[in-house]
Amino acid sequence: MIATYVSRLNTCKYCCNIHGAIAQHQLGNNAEIVKQVLDDPDSAPISSKMKALLKIAAHVQSGGKNVTPADVELARKEGATDIEIHDTVLIAAAFCMYNRYVDGLATWQPDDAALYDKMGEQRAREGYLTAPFKVNPTQELV
Amino acid sequence: MAHIKLLNEELPGIVGLLNYRPETGKPLTDLAEVLLRGPSSLSSGEREIIAASVSYWNGCHFCHTSHAAAAAAHLKSGLSLIDDIKAGLPQTPVSDKLRSLLHIAHQVQRNGKNVTEEDVAEARKFGATDIEIHDTVLIAAAFCMYNRYVDGLGTWAPGPNEAYAEMGERMAHVGYGKF
Numbered sequence: 422m423i424a425t426y427v428s429r430l431n432t433c434k435y436c437c438n439i440h441g442a443i444a445q446h447q448l449g450n451n452a453e454i455v456k457q458v459l460d461d462p463d464s465a466p467i468s469s470k471m472k473a474l475l476k477i478a479a480h481v482q483s484g485g486k487n488v489t490p491a492d493v494e495l496a497r498k499e500g501a502t503d504i505e506i507h508d509t510v511l512i513a514a515a516f517c518m519y520n521r522y523v524d525g526l527a528t529w530q531p532d533d534a535a536l537y538d539k540m541g542e543q544r545a546r547e548g549y550l551t552a553p554f555k556v557n558p559t560q561e562l563v
Numbered sequence: 564m565a566h567i568k569l570l571n572e573e574l575p576g577i578v579g580l581l582n583y584r585p586e587t588g589k590p591l592t593d594l595a596e597v598l599l600r601g602p603s604s605l606s607s608g609e610r611e612i613i614a615a616s617v618s619y620w621n622g623c624h625f626c627h628t629s630h631a632a633a634a635a636a637h638l639k640s641g642l643s644l645i646d647d648i649k650a651g652l653p654q655t656p657v658s659d660k661l662r663s664l665l666h667i668a669h670q671v672q673r674n675g676k677n678v679t680e681e682d683v684a685e686a687r688k689f690g691a692t693d694i695e696i697h698d699t700v701l702i703a704a705a706f707c708m709y710n711r712y713v714d715g716l717g718t719w720a721p722g723p724n725e726a727y728a729e730m731g732e733r734m735a736h737v738g739y740g741k742f
Binding site for chain 1: 566567568580583584587621622623667670671672674675676678696697700701703704705707708709710711712713714715716717
């Protein structure tokens with residue numbers, strides 16, 4: 422969720438779509454939660470802790486120094502641990518790298534929602550280290 | 564003091580974070596090692612200049628100064644290179660190819676989509692290869708991660724340039740993940 426949200430803030434279509442699909446499949450195939458988080462985390466049906474962590478993630482995206490002690494305090498108040506705060510910052514930072522890599526080299530990025538859904542389902546099940554299935558630029562699954 | 568309680572609060576910048584969470588620390592240092600010191604047609608000095616420039620544009624004092632010090636160690640240029648990088652290398656004798664790659668890196672630092680066909684064509688005009696363009700984009704992107712990691716957790720950083728001399732030498736000649 423952090424990954425897809427930060428990717429949306431960085432306007433990276435590929436990363437936002439694929440990580441949104443992965444999140445959806447990890448959340449019992451609930452596309453609605455992902456959509457609401459992307460539209461407005463504060464009103465989405467997620468925990469207060471997640472809302473506080475997504476605020477931190479948004480501040481990391483705009484610039485590391487934008488994370489304030491108040492942001493961190495809020496997350497702690499909602500039950501976030503040090504490791505969770507650490508990982509939130511690092512995930513947000515990492516997607517600021519991945520998004521720029523993917524867009525900076527102008528990679529081809531499909532528009533087909535069904536394609537992202539299928540790729541997301543595979544990643545949610547297998548993780549990130551298995552081979553991808555082939556996709557043609559005509560967007561047919563091979 | 565950092566936003567979280569680190570295991571060793573005397574370790575500056577990213578070093579304290581790598582020590583805090585080695586499971587993520589290892590891939591982060593492995594990436595830096597291959598990007599900045601692995602085999603490449605771009606010298607390590609050139610690649611550290613890209614890293615230090617991006618870090619300066621992102622306002623990250625620790626990353627900018629340490630990687631500029633590493634560049635200085637590779638190029639045996641003296642620590643004045645740190646301030647030269649801040650200024651955009653007006654007098655430093657670097658190639659037009661590196662300058663065109665630094666422009667690409669600056670575009671990446673803003674947003675990946677800011678890199679235009681013209682930017683890439685310009686770099687190719689000065690002899691940049693596909694791999695060099697790829698690596699420039701990835702180094703710039705990676706430092707957009709490292710800078711946010713280091714500042715996002717509020718880590719402490721030594722102030723003066725001289726405090727980074729030894730660190731720069733180690734980064735250049737020993738490498739990453741070997742602290």
